[in-house]
Amino acid sequence: MRLLLTGTSGWLGRFLAPRLRAGGHMVIGLDVAPGAETRIIGSVADRAVVERAFAEHAVEAVIHAGALHKPDIVRYPTQAFIDVNVTGTLNLLRAAAEAGHDRFVFTSTTSVMITDAIRAETGDAAAWLDESTGPLAPRNIYGVTKLAAEGLCRIYARDHGLACIVLRTARFFPEEDDTVRDLTGENMKANEFLNRRLTVEDAAEAHVMALGRAPAIGSGTYVISAPTPFSPSDARALRADAAAVVARYFPDAPELYTARGWRLPARIGRVYDGRLAERDLGFRARTDFACVLEAMRSGAPLPFAHDPSYGSAPWPSDRAIKTR
Template sequence: MRILLTGSSGWLGRFLAPRLRAAGHRVTGLDVAPGADTDIVGSVADRATVDRAFADHGIEAVIHGGALHKPDIVLYPAQAFVDVNVTGTLNLLEAAVAAGNDRFVFTSTTSLMISASIRAGKGGGAREAAWLTEEMAPLLPRNIYGVTKLSAEHLCRLHHLEHGLNIVVLRTGRFFPEDDDMAHEIAENGPNTKANEFLNRRLTVEDAADAHVAALDRAPTLGFETFIVAAPTPFLRSDCAALIADAPSVVARYFPEAEALYAARGWTFPAHIDRVYAAEKAERLLGFRCRTDFAAILAALADGAPLPFAHDPAYLSPGANRATPMSRGLL
């Protein structure tokens, strides 16, 4: 199948493109910055670029991973997020419908599920952690990234309803390698933070790529579906009150060895966990389960092996070393 992969020079794209080719697909990469898997340098916000990609490469399906992301909030104005994340998605959906495509995979985010009240956690008076599934409503994203991703999801749903385009929306947890853009607000950072997030909200980029391949394969049988994609949590819904009150005690109950392994590295657990992303629907309907979970992190610590996730505080998204959003080809 001839696949248009947007965001092909980005962190996800560089892992996803080889997997698609290994599955027998012909991949055309589209990104604002050059890369090993990028055939077309341009923005999804430019409809002419999108139309040429379809016409010149005979595109039969789209995996739309290109976007401005949460760490980009400190780099780009709000209008750039609207142009790329909303208008760009609309351009691709309309082109896919016009070309008669039968499947479309959209990379969304669990970030759009977090309101300010959930993020406040215990400090905001919450009595238990939020147990988040795809049925959560209403969705009240707290930043421009979440707002534009939710708008793009609505465009996907609309194109399924009006045109019958089969679409899988993947709300992925965190898998970016750089530090969080709000690192100044958290006590620990780097590998310790990423390891902790495998308890409730993170996955590896390799698992994210594999989820997209699975979504592409299953899309025609699903119609329109939205899935949370994150490492399987060890927690149960009944743990939510204890997670907000004393998260380390809950972790110790499931992983008695964790405290010593963390102490050997000088690591700590979060005092409170304010939300858990439950990914059971993806396992049930998509047939996908992340390979790397928190137990794998502990196994690596115990064996003195490399951590099974990437951490690169110097990582920059494609084009981020250029001076302005305009010069990055986004507007």
């Protein structure tokens, strides 16, 4: 299949493009920045760029992974998020429908489920987040525009018969968190495999599975995260003393963490539940918290990427698409 993959110079695209080729697909990469996997330099916000890509490369399906992201809020105006995340998605959906495509995969984010109250962790129990979570009230322009793009996907599935799969991916970025500084980057990432992270390799695999299952499903939205060891019955205890809950599931975790000078989470305010993706897409992340502990026991490299110096390629000032 000839696939148009947006965001190929970003973190996900670098892993997803080779995985798609290994599956027998021809990948036409589109990104605002040059990269090893990018054939077309341009913005999805530019309808002419999208139409030219379809016309010149006989595109048969789309995986739309390019976007402006949360860290870009301090660098780019609100209008840029609307142009890229909303109008750019519409341009791709329109072209796919006109070409008679039978599948479209959209990379969304778990951020669309995070309200101000969930972010502040004001409740007495961890929030259990899955596809039924709502009402949705994203707390910033990134989440707002991604949720709007999800809505466009649903409209095109309903009105044009274009099978659209929306993947709300958990965290998989390699750089430091831009809001939390009280833990080392590797320690924080390891902790997040309990409730809100996956590897970039697993994120790529989820897209491959979604591409294959889209025609049979028709339209669907899925949380994509490493499987959590917890159950909803743990929600109150996770909010009160998460370290004790972790030790109950993994008795040697405190000792392994102490040996490395790390800290287990004192509280966990949210848990992502990806079981629907396992049922419908056949996707289950290979790397989970148990894998992290096994690497610590054996002395093997940690099974996730951590790169404090990572940064997306700089943008040309007159273009409006960002990739991760």
